[in-house]
Amino acid sequence: MIRLNDLKISYxxxxxxxxxVDGVTLTIPDNCVVGIAGESGSGxxxxxxxxxxxxxxPMYLSRGSIDYGLKGADGKPLTTENVRKEWFKSIxxxxxxxxxxLNPVIRIRDQFIDFPGTDSNKKRVLERARAYxxxxxxxxxxxxxxxxxxSGGMRQRVMIALATFFQPELIIADEPTTALDVVVQxxxxxxxxxxxxxxxNTILVVSHDMGVHYQVTHKMMIMYAGRxxxxxxxxxxxxDPQHAYxxxxxxxxxxxxxxxxxxxxxxxxxAGGDRAYRVEPVLVEVKPNHFVAQPQNAGAAA
Ligand SMILES: Nc1ncnc2c1ncn2[C@@H]1O[C@H](COP(=O)(O)OP(=O)(O)OP(=O)(O)O)[C@@H](O)[C@H]1O
Numbered sequence: 001m002i003r004l005n006d007l008k009i010s011y012x013x014x015x016x017x018x019x020x021v022d023g024v025t026l027t028i029p030d031n032c033v034v035g036i037a038g039e040s041g042s043g044x045x046x047x048x049x050x051x052x053x054x055x056x057x058p059m060y061l062s063r064g065s066i067d068y069g070l071k072g073a074d075g076k077p078l079t080t081e082n083v084r085k086e087w088f089k090s091i092x093x094x095x096x097x098x099x100x101x102l103n104p105v106i107r108i109r110d111q112f113i114d115f116p117g118t119d120s121n122k123k124r125v126l127e128r129a130r131a132y133x134x135x136x137x138x139x140x141x142x143x144x145x146x147x148x149x150x151s152g153g154m155r156q157r158v159m160i161a162l163a164t165f166f167q168p169e170l171i172i173a174d175e176p177t178t179a180l181d182v183v184v185q186x187x188x189x190x191x192x193x194x195x196x197x198x199x200x201n202t203i204l205v206v207s208h209d210m211g212v213h214y215q216v217t218h219k220m221m222i223m224y225a226g227r228x229x230x231x232x233x234x235x236x237x238x239x240d241p242q243h244a245y246x247x248x249x250x251x252x253x254x255x256x257x258x259x260x261x262x263x264x265x266x267x268x269x270x271a272g273g274d275r276a277y278r279v280e281p282v283l284v285e286v287k288p289n290h291f292v293a294q295p296q297n298a299g300a301a302a
Contacts, residue, residue: 001069002028008063009050020046022226033196035213036206038223044206048172052093053083070169092163094173102147108158109143136161153184167199174206189216214238222246232290242292
């Protein structure tokens with residue numbers, strides 16, 4: 001179980017500060033797929049990077065903490081400061097446009113040897129990796145290819161193979177299927193979900209595609225302007241969205257820069273619109289396992 005405690009993550013640009021994630025408190029249970037949706041710039045990637053422990057200037061943790069419920073190899077509890085040591089082993093990250101982040105001048109097999117945590121016996125690593133990519137639907141020859149020789153879908157499978165090789169307890173996938181055609185998107189998502197079922201771990205999936213979320217997630221987290229405005233079991237969130245922004249997201253996918261949503265948010269005070277941001281909203285449980293942002297006096301935090 002991962003607990004986010006009043007997490008505030010900011011960027012310092014000159015003498016200006018952007019609070020990209022602003023006061024997120026919630027619990028992510030073990031063995032589940034959590035979908036994260038929200039408009040562009042709402043803080044999804046920032047929150048994912050913070051959970052991954054990739055907090056580098058100009059980004060910084062300005063408040064709060066994360067309890068991972070995990071211990072490192074040294075037996076100490078993982079925190080945002082030391083979780084980096086457990087990258088790939090306990091926690092891995094499939095970044096946005098990840099299929100383009102494979103090193104273009106290195107063959108796939110060497111990407112397996114190069115990445116942190118592999119044991120020093122290269123032959124053994126390669127044998128395991130070759131067998132593993134086969135299970136993930138890649139031909140063994142893919143190991144000897146350079147990234148540009150593989151299709152986008154194959155490269156994404158390689159990224160997923162790298163991210164899951166050590167069976168980490170937590171995998172963060174930031175828009176794992178963007179830029180793939182719909183058939184390949186579905187295959188990649190099904191692969192991730194199969195692996196999750198086999199490993200019994202937790203996957204956080206960021207996507208703009210509400211259809212994807214509906215199909216593959218157990219829980220949904222909806223972000224707006226740096227805050228989580230709704231969090232609950234996927235079925236409940238889709239069947240009975242509580243927050244004005246969630247309702248709109250389910251009705252229609254917002255496009256980048258669509259200012260009309262902000263207008264609706266501002267007038268949606270009753271459902272926790274912009275008014276809620278001025279009075280520091282907290283997540284209130286409106287139904288079992290279904291939380292929505294409301295002004296503080298309306299109830300307790302999730
Ligand atoms: N490196 C950075 N330096 C300064 N500001 C940043 C940086 N990265 C993100 N931000 C700002 O933080 C806020 C949240 O950005 P973030 O990328 O987390 O949003 P997002 O919800 O993941 O968006 P998208 O869906 O477009 O990926 C935005 O206002 C963005 O401009």
